[in-house]
Amino acid sequence: MFELTLGSCDAASFGLVFALEELRANYTLRVLDLPALEQWGPTHRKQSPSGAVPLLRHNELPLAESDLALDYLAQHYKQLGFSDPAAHYRCQKLLFQLRDSLGENANLAGWAITQSRAEQTDYRQRLNTIEGRPRLSGWTAVWRDAVPMEERPTAALAKLVEGIMLISQTLGDKQWLVGEHFSIADVAAYAGLRDIGTLLPSGQRPEDNPRIATWMTQVAARQACTAAHRKLIKQQINMRFPPPQD
């Protein structure tokens, strides 16, 4: 039995719901109020001290890294993954790249666009009061600090365009991103792309790339994709771009 804790339908969350539907897994959803910082409350932190959302649990095992959780699902069900070691490597690397280039940057840019400056300031002030919250450190902090706060949403949009390029190059003339069949790579990439068109100018959106547009139509037509959308709508989980955690 799986339990998915989430507070939005962002790329990581939608990808997990999509994969669970593809695999016809038995699962339940637990919804957190992210703007109210519920992921930092004692109940959730007992399961995930780092406040990770989304958080998939399988029996007693918390799976906090969304890309590794997709790999876990593929391995557990022996579907949507790869037995060929080189293909599995390409899939793992792509999932990780997509998480960095699309997921987190879409959330940052989207949240900044949909919130007023005052709302953003209020949220960050409340976030800074959370005790024991992990802080960015090492090279990640150096890279983040190199971009002034007010320019970060714009920088995030540039990363989204890079992410679209990555998918375009990986897809090439193939039907699916990795190997010969639909896989968790397609699940994660679709989840990363499906909402970012609203953030980008015409000409740079995923659907402006004919190959990506054809591939997205193929993925969107899958029964599990529709079921994932329905599931999230039914639960009224409609926040596309959740607030940042740092």
Add this chain to the structure above:
Amino acid sequence: MDLNEIRPAGALRSAGLDDLVQVYTYDPNSRAGYPLFVLMEKEAPFNYIYVDLFAFEEGDPAFLSVNPEGAVPAVVHKGQLFNDSVFMCEYLNTVIPGPSLVPEADNLLYLMRERCRQSDDAAQSVSMYAWNRIIRPTLKDLPRNELEQLIARNPTEERRVAFRRAAIDGFTTEQVDNARNKILTYVHELNAALTGREWLVGDAFSLADIITFANFYAVTENLVDEVTDTTVPNFMSWLRRCFQRPTLMATMGLGRTLSLRAFDIAKKLDVTNEGAGNV
């Protein structure tokens, strides 16, 4: 970098040259060491092509022609490039015969991957801290235009930013303090995870131990007063177990500079390792 340089680190089997793993990397230190540790554990033949980070060969056109991302380690096997340092280890574990370094059970496999990710993430702070202490002083006498040229030939913006900060601008106090705190917090987390167990995941030595050791074997040198038998006893016991492992130390012995300090650290920790170098 001499691309023709080949340093066989094991007896060549009947494998064809295309099957022979080519490892382009620096000393077996931090990420640069991951594939070397794995291949040595497997007692597999491989070619070790040395990329000298202190000579900034990561930005050398010869290396970029192998790995356009311009970062070590890079592995080439059967004509394919593998340049994600963590996931390449799983690939090598699967395709190279020898003892498995990956647990079979789904749950342990996830936990191993998560531990590898966490250690690799925490190692960013170790690396930044080391750049601040070791590499930054070595760069300060280089002429500005030479530094700018070295920075410019890094292929990614992230690497250019990191290099500029390390070589020219310097790190902020907050960045250094946060890095130090992260290292300490993570060592305490490892100490807790090692309660009642010999290795980080399950009952067997795995990639999680390799990746963590590769990044944290010298932490007692950097945080002398904070990382001790009193403060983190489980971690220290695990560290000694790693230093006692002949294959890990034999791998350290493949290096030319930085990794050789592992032998001094082992001595300081009263670890005797007669097997090192005989693998």
